[in-house]
Amino acid sequence: MEIDSILCRSSVPVYKAIAQMNDIGKGVVFVVDSKGRLIRILTDGDVRRAVLVRFPLERSVADLIEDVAREPGKYASVYSAGRESIALSLSKQPIYAHIDSPVEELLALVSDRVRIIPLVDDDQVVRDYFEYKTAFHVPIAAPTFSGNELPYVMECVETNWISSQGRFVSLLEDRFAAYCGSAFGVTVANGTVALHLALEALGIGKGDEVIVPDLTFAATINAVIHAGATPVIVDVEADSWCLCPLALAKAVTERTKAVIPVHLYGQPAAMDEIMAVARKYDLYVIEDCAEAPGACYNGRKVGNLGDIGCFSFFGNKIITSGEGGFCTTSDKGLCERMRILRDHGMNPNRKYWHDVVGYNYRMTNLQAAVALAQLEQIDHFLEQRAKIEKRYESAFSSCVKLSPQRNLDNRVRVCWLVCYLLASGIDRDELLARAAGHKIDLRPFFLPLSDMPIYKDYAPGPTPVAHELSACGICLPTSLSLKADDYEYITRTIIALFDKSGGGEDDE
Ligand SMILES: *Cc1c(COP(=O)(O)O)cnc(C)c1O
Numbered sequence: 140m141e142i143d144s145i146l147c148r149s150s151v152p153v154y155k156a157i158a159q160m161n162d163i164g165k166g167v168v169f170v171v172d173s174k175g176r177l178i179r180i181l182t183d184g185d186v187r188r189a190v191l192v193r194f195p196l197e198r199s200v201a202d203l204i205e206d207v208a209r210e211p212g213k214y215a216s217v218y219s220a221g222r223e224s225i226a227l228s229l230s231k232q233p234i235y236a237h238i239d240s241p242v243e244e245l246l247a248l249v250s251d252r253v254r255i256i257p258l259v260d261d262d263q264v265v266r267d268y269f270e271y272k273t274a275f276h277v278p279i280a281a282p283t284f285s286g287n288e289l290p291y292v293m294e295c296v297e298t299n300w301i302s303s304q305g306r307f308v309s310l311l312e313d314r315f316a317a318y319c320g321s322a323f324g325v326t327v328a329n330g331t332v333a334l335h336l337a338l339e340a341l342g343i344g345k346g347d348e349v350i351v352p353d354l355t356f357a358a359t360i361n362a363v364i365h366a367g368a369t370p371v372i373v374d375v376e377a378d379s380w381c382l383c384p385l386a387l388a389k390a391v392t393e394r395t396k397a398v399i400p401v402h403l404y405g406q407p408a409a410m411d412e413i414m415a416v417a418r419k420y421d422l423y424v425i426e427d428c429a430e431a432p433g434a435c436y437n438g439r440k441v442g443n444l445g446d447i448g449c450f451s452f453f454g455n456k457i458i459t460s461g462e463g464g465f466c467t468t469s470d471k472g473l474c475e476r477m478r479i480l481r482d483h484g485m486n487p488n489r490k491y492w493h494d495v496v497g498y499n500y501r502m503t504n505l506q507a508a509v510a511l512a513q514l515e516q517i518d519h520f521l522e523q524r525a526k527i528e529k530r531y532e533s534a535f536s537s538c539v540k541l542s543p544q545r546n547l548d549n550r551v552r553v554c555w556l557v558c559y560l561l562a563s564g565i566d567r568d569e570l571l572a573r574a575a576g577h578k579i580d581l582r583p584f585f586l587p588l589s590d591m592p593i594y595k596d597y598a599p600g601p602t603p604v605a606h607e608l609s610a611c612g613i614c615l616p617t618s619l620s621l622k623a624d625d626y627e628y629i630t631r632t633i634i635a636l637f638d639k640s641g642g643g644e645d646d647e
Contacts (some may be wrong), residue, residue, distance in 0.1 A: 142267055149178055149201040155187050156200050168232075169257045169265050170200055175429035176263040179204055180233040180255075188214045188229075204229060235259055238266045241578065242635040244259035247267045260440060270628065277629055278323030279580045280455040282554065283619040284509075286516045291508035311465075311511045318356045318514065319432075319442040321467035323474035326502035326510075329479060330451025331428045333464035334362035334399070336500055337447040340476040343368050347396040350422075352382035352408075352586045353598065353605035355401040358451075359427050360588055360597070368396070370588050374602035378545055380404065380612075383604070384412035390599060391416070397423035402431035402441050404614075405553040406544060410436045410444045416447075425449060428467075432457050433521050435551040442467040447477075452510050457524070457555055458517055460510035463502050523619050524554035527626065531557050540565055540593050540637050556582070567611060570636055577632045584612030606643075 145155045147168040160168050170179040180284060181200060189196070190205055192213055207214050207229045214229075230260060234248055238258040248256050249271040258267040295301050308326055316324030327333045343349060344367040349361050354375045363370040373386035382400045398417060400408035408426075417424045424445030428434075432450055434441045442448025452463030466476050479487060484497025502510075513520075528543075535541045540562040546552065561567055567583060574581045587605045589598035 142265065145147045145169055145268065146265060147174065147181065147200060148173065149204065150199050152187070152197045153189060153194065153200055153203055154196040156181055157196070160186065165255060165270070167255055169268070170204070171265055175265060177233060177235055177257055177259055179229055180257065180394050181229065185229040186276055195287075201323060208265050227333050233257065236269070242269075242632055246271065252488065254309075255531075262264075262276065263624065264531050269631075270624075276578045277580055277616045277621065277625060279582050279616050280620060281461050281517075281616060281618040281620050282454055284512075285522065285619075287512040288509050292505060295490040295508050300504045303501035303503050305507070307504050307507035307511050308502060311502075311507040311514065315465055315514055316467050316516070319440045319448060319500050321443045321448065321470065322469040323467070325468075325474060325477045325481060326507055327464040327466060327500045329462045330449060330453060330456075330464040331362055332498070332500045333449035333451070333466050334359065334425065334427060335365055336477050336480055336498070337449055337466055338366040338368065338397070339447065339480050339498075340473050341397060341423045341425070343396050343423070345392060346394060347393045350387055350395060350398040351588075352381075352399075352401050352403070352588050353461045353602040354402060354585055354608060355427065355588070356429070356585055357588065357594075358429075359399055359401055360594060363399070370594070370597045371395070371396075372594065372598040372602065375403075375605050375608065377408065377604050377608075379406050379409060379547060379550075380544075380608055381406060381408035384416055387505040388416045388419075389541060391420045391422070395422055397425055399425045399427050400445070401429075402426040402434055404544060404558045405431045405434055405555040406547070407431065407434045407436040407441050407552060411549075414444070421568060423447075429453075429456060430554055430555045433517060434553045437549050440557050443469065446470065447473060452506070452513070456522060457553065458510060458513035460502070460506035460513065463506045463510055483492060508565060521553050524617060526618075527617055527621075528554045530623070530626045531559075531630060534626070534634070535559070535607075538637070554617065556616050556617045558584075558612060560608065561611045561613060563611070565611075565637070567613065570633075571613070573636045574633065577636075579629055579632060580616060581633075582614040584609045584614070 141288050144163055145168055147159055147170050150168050166183045168181050170181050172178055211230055229607040234253050235257045236245055239258050254271045254504055256269045257265045260266050312324040312326055335420040347368040348371050349363045349368050350371045350373055351377050353372045360370045371390050373390045375381055376383045381403050401411050402408055425440055426445045426448040428442045428448045429451035431441050448466040448467040466477055480497045484493045484495040486494050539555050541559045544558045572646040587609050588594040589602055
């Protein structure tokens with residue numbers, strides 16, 4: 140919020156101050172003189188008392204302050220005796236702080252009664268304010284159900300089509316595949332089984348090697364292990380944070396059957412180079428698109444670049460169905476195999492006849508109803524997320540300690556979580572802990588898979604880039620439900636926290 144909207148000149152009539160207070164909805168305005176210097180804080184309590192003593196509201200705020208100073212008892216007596224101290228807030232010097240005060244100092248001023256603190260410069264001119272929000276917690280992500288979610292779900296319930304058949308399942312399959320530019324779509328229960336189903340449909344299993352990046356969510360590698368194949372962990376690129384094509388080429392052996400590039404944090408992997416390696420060595424390419432629906436590489440959407448694209452509709456993803464997943468492909472045979480495996484391996488033309496040992500990986504019509512409503516809004520969601528990223532960018536533009544995710548040639552990334560890399564010397568984990576103290580949920584990047592005992596034997600060599608990124612990356616709250624005010628609070632708090640988190644050559 141603009142600072143001017145909360146400033147009230149002492150010469151204005153009281154009723155105008157009330158109207159202003161009503162507009163901004165913070166329960167206070169800062170009363171300033173003609174030079175913008177802080178005089179008092181006018182609270183809604185002061186206003187109530189003025190009305191109760193029948194102070195003429197067309198008189199000025201300055202007159203009211205004078206009247207309270209002259210006859211404090213009159214204003215105090217409108218309350219019971221025990222609350223006199225509260226009744227006289229307008230008569231007291233306001234609680235304020237210097238604009239350069241550290242957050243810790245501001246928090247020390249906060250109390251049950253004081254939640255908003257004007258910040259003044261050396262001349263006592265109000266430049267900004269600090270607002271403490273109780274019961275306020277900034278989550279890393281939250282879903283937005285602003286479309287047809289409810290009516291579509293209602294339709295499922297009212298028509299009894301709640302299981303894995305129903306119009307929303309087939310509508311979602313058609314429309315999400317079309318959105319990605321793929322010929323076919325297969326809905327599944329979640330993103331992890333989407334990956335597993337893709338591997339199974341490609342016939343990948345025991346004795347086969349599948350190359351995965353070290354920096355990703357564990358579901359990518361788990362799916363390979365569950366397929367019975369051997370994952371091979373390789374490093375990522377410093378600019379895209381995604382699977383490194385050179386590392387891929389080096390890791391290929393006789394047994395390599397597939398590669399799973401992950402479009403990490405909304406950034407498409409280097410698909411031209413990855414596809415060239417895949418073609419050379421005859422590898423299948425399964426794209427893990429869980430974090431990047433809508434992202435483009437050379438004008439083509441992710442999920443439509445390799446053999447199969449796998450998506451997740453988990454609650455924190457760009458579009459969600461609670462739990463849910465999706466496979467895209469333009470190969471009719473692969474689509475049919477995935478559909479059969481998804482449905483217990485049953486022969487589609489002969490009920491209860493099973494040709495393969497399949498799974499139940501189906502999505503329900505209820506989930507598809509939510510996902511379809513979300514898909515209808517995906518362009519709006521991506522636009523809003525890009526705006527959130529811009530907000531952070533402009534707030535952090537002069538902050539040398541933070542570098543944003545990069546925009547790379549031929550790629551249009553999407554914003555899943557706003558990501559930044561911290562300059563060296565900053566204690567990332569301390570920063571996260573301090574932010575948590577201010578009720579802001581920052582997240583570290585994924586940990587390198589190769590650091591975990593259960594996966595470490597799958598890494599044939601060191602992965603320095605993944606380690607470096609993982610150690611200094613943070614994800615910021617990225618949620619359509621947060622307001623401009625909230626983002627201001629987040630960015631202001633984070634910038635203030637840098638002074639406390641070590642490093643920062645310019646502080647020394
Ligand atoms: C979320 C995610 C998955 C798994 O999706 P689920 O729907 O949670 O099973 C897989 N890979 C990546 C990169 C993800 O971010």
